[in-house]
Amino acid sequence: MSEGLFISLEGIDGSGKTTLIQYLQDKLATYPLLRIREPGGTAISEKIRELLLNIDNYLITARTEAILYAAARSQVVEQLIKPALDEGKLVLADRYVDSTMAYQGYGRGLDLQFLFTLNQLCTSGLLPDATILLDITPQVGEKRRKHEEADRLEQEGREFQARVREGYLQLALKEPKRFYVVNANREFRHVAEDAWGQIMSLLIKRGWLPGEN
Numbered sequence: 001m002s003e004g005l006f007i008s009l010e011g012i013d014g015s016g017k018t019t020l021i022q023y024l025q026d027k028l029a030t031y032p033l034l035r036i037r038e039p040g041g042t043a044i045s046e047k048i049r050e051l052l053l054n055i056d057n058y059l060i061t062a063r064t065e066a067i068l069y070a071a072a073r074s075q076v077v078e079q080l081i082k083p084a085l086d087e088g089k090l091v092l093a094d095r096y097v098d099s100t101m102a103y104q105g106y107g108r109g110l111d112l113q114f115l116f117t118l119n120q121l122c123t124s125g126l127l128p129d130a131t132i133l134l135d136i137t138p139q140v141g142e143k144r145r146k147h148e149e150a151d152r153l154e155q156e157g158r159e160f161q162a163r164v165r166e167g168y169l170q171l172a173l174k175e176p177k178r179f180y181v182v183n184a185n186r187e188f189r190h191v192a193e194d195a196w197g198q199i200m201s202l203l204i205k206r207g208w209l210p211g212e213n
């Protein structure tokens with residue numbers, strides 16, 4: 001078992017993950033920390049990200065899409081996540097395997113067993129110790145990203161986001177020990193307090209007491 005602690009953040013588009021992860025990174029400034037985002041995180045994975053999110057690439061099939069997300073993940077796991085965990089770091093990931101299950105599985109309708117196996121193969125079965133799911137309605141998510149230009153996935157619309165959200169909730173029900181669901185329809189300070197409380201309890205369980213690093 002690794003020495004480090006691996007926490008992923010998940011949620012539909014506009015759920016506020018990126019704002020939260022920045023807040024957590026600041027709060028955790030005294031800890032040895034690796035922050036990554038998916039797809040991305042390494043030069044190769046960032047190239048795959050560009051391929052996946054570019055709106056010109058509308059011909060990508062659902063299966064190709066899933067495999068490309070998995071390829072980007074495989075690279076980041078080998079190159080960054082595993083070494084960081086072996087060095088005893090705290091890894092904060094903005095999306096991980098559950099994004100593929102929720103978006104390509106529940107959102108696109110690909111076979112869940114196929115995606116589960118794909119994730120297993122591409123990560124050698126590495127799962128986060130904990131996953132924080134920011135749960136919001138697609139309406140709220142849409143409002144929050146109104147000012148941004150939509151990428152290829154965001155262009156899929158509200159019904160797609162609703163299926164992805166439902167998928168995430170199903171995943172959380174299947175693995176209640178790993179998932180912690182936060183109601184992200186609230187003001188940011190409440191969401192942040194809730195998520196921070198959960199992370200503190202994980203750190204304390206590990207014996208990583210705040211202020212001792």
Ligand code: TMP
Pocket residue numbers: 013037038039069070095096097099100101103104153154
């Ligand atoms: P981001 O906007 O959170 O950076 O994520 C990029 C988009 O990629 C987002 O719409 C979710 C999508 N995505 C998948 O569809 N499957 C995946 O496995 C991952 C990691 C992201």
